[in-house]
Amino acid sequence: MEWKRCSGILMPISSLPGGYGIGSLGAPARRFVDFLARAGQSVWQILPVGPTGYADSPYQSCSAFAGNPYFLDLDLLARDGLLKRKDYAFTDWGKDPAKVDYGTLYERRFPVLRKAYQNFLKRRPVPGFETPYPDDWYRFQFLSADWLPDYCLYMAIKEANGMTDWQQWPKALRQRDPAALAQFRAEHAKELEFWAFLQYEFDRQWRALHAYAAGKGISIMGDIPIYVAPDSADAWAGTKLFETDEEGRPRRVAGCPPDYFAADGQLWGNPLYDWSYHKHTEYAWWVRRVRHALSIYDILRIDHFRGFDTYWAIPAGEATARNGRWEQGPGMDLFRALHLALGDLPIVAEDLGEMFPSVRQLLADSGFPGMKVLQFAFTGEDSVDLPHNYPRNCVAYPGTHDNNTLSGWFKSELDGKARKQAIEYFALTEQEGILRGLLRGVLASPAALAIIPLADWLEAGPEARMNTPGKAQGNWQWRADDKALTPALAKEIRALSARYFRATVSGKA
Template sequence: MIDLQQRQAGVLLHVTSLPGPNGIGDFGPDAFRFVDWLASAGQKIWQWLPTTPIGPGDSPYQSVSAFAGSPLMVALEPLLMAGWLGKPEMPKDGFNALRVDFAKVVPWRLIQLRAAFAGFVAKNNAGEQAAFSAWRSREASWLDDYALFMALETENAGKAWWHWPEALCRRETSALADARTRLQDEIAFWAFVQWCFDTQLAALKQYANGKGIAIMGDLPIFIAHHSADCWSRPDLYTLDEHFQPTVVAGCPPDAMAPTGQRWGNPLYRWDKMAEEDYAWWSARLKRALNQADVFRIDHFRGFAGYYEIPASCPTAEEGRWVPGPGKALFEAIERMLGRLPIVAEDLGLITEDVIALRDGFAFPGMKILQFGFGTDGTDDFLPHNWSRNFVAYTGTHDNDTVRGWWDSASERERVYAGSYLATDAGDVHWAMIRACCNSVADIAVFPLQDVLGLDGAHRMNVPGTIGAHNWTWRFHWDWLGSEPARVLGLICAASGRSPVALLQLP
């Protein structure tokens, strides 16, 4: 298990942002090559975004399953090596090497996965079949409902589950039994994809761990309405008799969003979950810990208190704050799983109850350096005000790049940041990385875009928007060269986060 109190550093790069020939980053050879690059730069953590299937707007934070892995991350090379898949026929106009075209990539990759499954079935290798069967048995608690859900979604032409035949919506025993028989081949296909995902992720994680690099995953607090989780256990969510949410998740109005943010996720019935000693959450975190060494929980403040919006309200203006499960949830999970390697995303409106919950379990919080230059020297996001139990970031996937931030910041912010960091536009990214590394925060993490000094055209996501470029960014190996790894390694070594040998001292 990773020691979150050890002084160390890492890089934030989502798997889909990796280079590769098949339209999107995956668990293939380029992922292993990136591990080697991290090791050469003295890094100890590779942070990902959620690896669950994407949802509306191609977002990894709106998934059809809290347990399943993204089919898009299944690399094709191991499927070819296994003899299940022939060499894929590429689209006539190819793929964009620097942007994920989800409209093109998703159907093409599913065609390849279906061909691989057909090859797996036709090969009928006894050892492979036994391994697949044993894995299905081990993962049945979540896999059976997920695979059936995906098979039914396919049969119903992608319609949301509450528009399926009523007997299936209400999960009548006879209707489910009939569907499992009728769709057994399609169910097996979706299970096969998850088996490939788990196998490939495990191989990559083992390789990274062997290089001294831990994987940091990401766990969204809420689930999507159209999801296997909501369909299989509607009693755990605030739904009416027609399976529609009565209240939904979001954030209240503020200076950045005058009408607030209406995310639309159904909210949990925490009372029902408490009756089961939060078993669903324990199962979810157990799954997460099989895939990563540590994970960040998105919107951690929602466990102390969450913002509840009437489903009938088109904005977040009419919401209210409601108490969350608090420490009872994490006490139940720790009884089941032991001490939890969690980083609490404690950004936004943070109140004393959130701080008490975070600190009561000694979860590291987050500090974003970009946020520190809007006021004065008392700002909580300036390094001299930090304490050890935090993860320091130059920015996250929801922020502009450091260069993009500098270019769009007010003159006052630039003057303050330039004075504080002793920098200007030429090397502001290195200055921010150095400030995070030299701070007392136990962990420092930087988006790869900031390590490379890229401008705002390379940001990963603009919150509250569904844009053509959100979640699509990819890099090219030529951009890395030798200099970024060398400089990053020197900064981390000088600040006690990497082996001092990287300094090459006389």
């Protein structure tokens, strides 16, 4: 993949200011696109947009294909006649506008969305027709037929069983007995349709936003986790895809060994793929997944890329990730199959973590750009994360969603020796500003693409950190202040990006 020299900003949808308790796909997102354009940026990187699951993590979604209903813009639903402003505008969506309150959203957002669905059902655009649905409803259903029915069925059964994990459902539903599923569909037809309605509206709003961004010259970099969540429609409907026993329970689960982030490693608990089965099917599920992702994103970041080379397999039931073992992944066989089916792949490989020579070789063979992270740099002169060592074919970051903010890192995580080295390496001064000098170093690097988290442009402290790996609570909550996205900040970002030949020519919003 050939990259022009450019830059972008990492900003999760959930962190957008405005909206009702969480960022949305309507005006809040469009205002941010306008800000990116004024700032001369080319790329908006986001986190996974699937429905959040365990611990509110976008990397533990109940579907590898569905969109998050929380991101639906309520004002757009009102504009389309599906809601009245009084249905949502005066609801308490959380006490702190700087944080997402997922508990409040869970309790209060779905009643509003059900009201929108009831209004959707009342539509009769053509007299005499039984269907209340517009043509694009049927088009969406047709194009989503390989995942939407199972997702809607999963969500409806889950709700009927008190939102418990699918492995706690009655056996006939858990094991997908055809007669039991047929009976459930017949008895809960409207509930299944409600979940389809939410995905239909997400698709409409997302594609409108994507087109708006494209019109401003902004490419969207999406993100998919390598694994699916254990409690997901994918795991329930596709047990053959994974290492499971006769009951559909994982034999081994995913994680990573002890590293920089966690002394006991990270026990993610995701089911592991049965790669021999995937190979037998010519990676059909992966082709569907990547095709879907590339239909909504311009660039695709794949999380935990190293797991395609070798992956850490932990026996189910272990308390930590320490007792896992390395296993061989599909390697280039998978990417050759994807390329054959889909053509050129605009993929960014998240190649962080413990790196074996074989992982580096896989990255080289794939041709995908990897990632370099400034916060990992000051470990010695041979560090691949020191900017002078960056290849052109990579994406440079000061930090990712799993790191502290740049401010928090510099002030509390660097020891004295490393801090002194960083100051000397970048010729940091108080006059320029320590954090601005660090961002200068990322933008000046040889990397074709530089991505700066918005929190780092805002010089926010640890309170703006998105995620602390290994910590189950308190993550994914940070939201930006709308007043911080000023014309002066956009002008500053444009100027620093232009200095290093990264800014777009036109910055009109």
